[in-house]
Amino acid sequence: MAGTRRAAMPRPDRRPRIAGRITALLAALLLGPGAALAEPYRLVPGDRIEVSMLGEPERIVAAVDIDGQVRLPDIGAVPVATLTLDEAAAAIEVQTERLGQLLEARASVSISDYAAIVIAGDVARPGRQDYLPGMTVTTALGLAGGGAAGADGLGQERARVSVAGELQRLNLEIASLxxxxxRLEAALADSATPDPAEWLMSAIPDPAAIPLADMLDVEARTHADRRAQRDALLAYWADEIATIEAQQALFRxxxxxxxxxxxxxxxxxxxxxxxxxxxxxxxxRMDGVEQRFIDAQxxxxxLESALIxxxxxxxxxxxARTRYLGEARDDTLALIGAARMDLDRARLRHAEALQDLAVLTGAGAVSPALSDVIELDFALVSPRDGRPGGMEVTPDTTLLPGDTLIVEVIAHGSVLSGGPALPPSPPLSRVAAPTAAAVPDPPAPPEIAPRAAAGPLELYTGDRAPGLAPPPRPETFPPG
Structure with missing residues (x-):
């Protein structure tokens, strides 16, 4: 860089002035961006600055490189990242005078071009965009061709695929319910085959898209197994009751x-x-007769105590049997009620998803705003320390040079009205009193040992309800 060269005569001592500038420069570096309330712009890598020296006709345009430095002819690399324009000018002056290029350097720094911003994610035209002063997230979306509003945008296609997958999942969930x-209705009605009612089968949106026959077969086998367990359990109870009744008759x-x-x-x-x-x-002999009479009494x-x-x-x-039957019936009714509520909710979500898919494919009669189906989420990456920090990134957030804006389209359940009406579920079956047939899902019955053909007469005095604690040892009375 040309300028006034050093003369042979002795020059005044400039060390105090240079030391003061260095101190001011270090203070600016240490204070950082939060030193003032009205924060001036600070340079970042990618900015291009224009440098002019007092008395020099040439203007130098240089870019702030990835290391945060500008490289100037005859001066070399000067760190300027995170500095304001005035602080960058002071840094250049210090470097110039330290190298002895000028006796008293006076530098002026201005912005030639701001660092570009990068827009990535679910936008029509992701990539680098020139920074405009006052640019916001909304402005950046406009430069990138829009987010979810792009008719052929990747975000809308992702939302369509997401909604289509949700429809398949809901179809399978409805069929399972x-x-x-x-099966539950068959258990309550004591039906041997758990075939769903016609109104239930009509609730499945697409039966051909799922292994419905296999699902029904699994429920049928489950129903048959639990029905066999229930029958064995009730047979055990009936055998026990019949045995005690026979004992009563013998005692009488x-x-x-x-x-x-x-x-x-x-x-x-x-x-x-x-x-x-x-x-x-x-x-x-009299004592013997009296003793026989006492023994007989x-x-x-x-025998009277045994009968009691x-x-x-x-x-x-x-x-115990009546309690078991009543509780089993109540549990079945509760399970049916809960399953019907789950079914109604799944069908409602399926209807909403159908409308969402119609909106996304442009084939639906309803046309709510696309924002009812998908929403945009923003994330910000900045070369500046502490940005964005805990700041929430919204469409009105101001962007700065060098920022990277990441846009993501998120599909969600829309709040739509006017969907297809869902037929009401029929009322739960009403049973006047619990019966041996209306019993679902009993526990496995205990092993029933065969009875001996002859031997002492047993009186069962404990609670023999299966599923409870084992009964106490029976009292034994010799025959005769």
Whole structure:
């Protein structure tokens, strides 16, 4: 760079002035962008600046390189990134005087071209765009051909594919709920085959697109297995109740027979007393007759107690079976209600997705704003420290040179009205009282051991309801 060269005469000491400028420059670097409330523009890589020196006719245009430096003839590299224009001029002056190019350098720096911005993501024309002062996110979208509004934009195609996938998922979900409801309704109605009702089958949007027959077959096998478990469980209960009832009948017969034994013992006791009064009965024989009478009465009391225990066991078994049937019916009704609510919600979402797809493909009769179907999300990458930080990026956010704007199209469920009406679900089945047939999903029944043909008579005094704690050991009475 040409200029006033050093003379041979001694020059004044400029070290204090240079040191002051260096101090000011370091202070500017340390304070950074937040040093003032009204922050002036700070240079970033990609900016092009125009440098002129007082007394020099030439103007130098140089770009701030990736290292944040400008390279000037005869001066070399000068770090200017993050500096204001005044701070950059001061840095150039310091560098010029340090190298002895000028006695007293006076530099002026201005912006020739701002660093470009980059727009990426779901826009019609992603890439580099020249920066315009005051540019916002909306301005950048306009320069890039728009986001979701582009008729042939990638974002709209992605939204269409997303909605189409949602339709397939909902079709499968609806079919699964229909098959499950068919099984639950069959369990409640005690039907051997869980074929869904016609109104349920008509709720499936596209039966041909899913393995419906396999889904129904799985539910049919599940229904058959649980029905077999229920039948085995109820058969176990019926066998237990019949056994206790048979025990009751035997106890009553034995009580009737033992009444005759007591009557005979009482008659023998009366005769023995008469003989004793006449002096014809010994004391030992009298004691034996009295003991037989007492034993007969005691045995009668034992049989009465056994009959009461059998009646209690029978009542417990019947109560446990009734409770099981009632709870199973209530649970089935609750499951049917929940499944119908899930089905109605899935059908509503499917209807909305159909309208969304019609909007995205341009084939629908309804035409809500596209923003009802998709929305734009923005992210900002900046070479400036602390930007964007926690700032929310909106269409009104101001962009700065060197920023990178990332646009993403997000498909979401639209809030549309006027969709196809959904037929109401029929009312839940009303059963007057729980029956042995209306029982779904019972637990696996316990093993039932075969009964011995002969042996001691057993009286079950515990609660034998399956699924509960094991009953206590039965009391055993010898036959006869």
């Amino acid at each position: 229909v098959a499950r409801l068919g 017969q034995r009580i009737e027979l033992h009444a005759q034994v007591i009557a005979n013992a009482e008659a023998a006791l009366a005769a023995a007393r008469e003989l004793q009064d006449r002096g014809l009965q010994t004391a030992a 005691s045995r009668s009391l034992e 225990a059998a009646s209690r066991a029978l009542a417990d078994a019947r109560r």
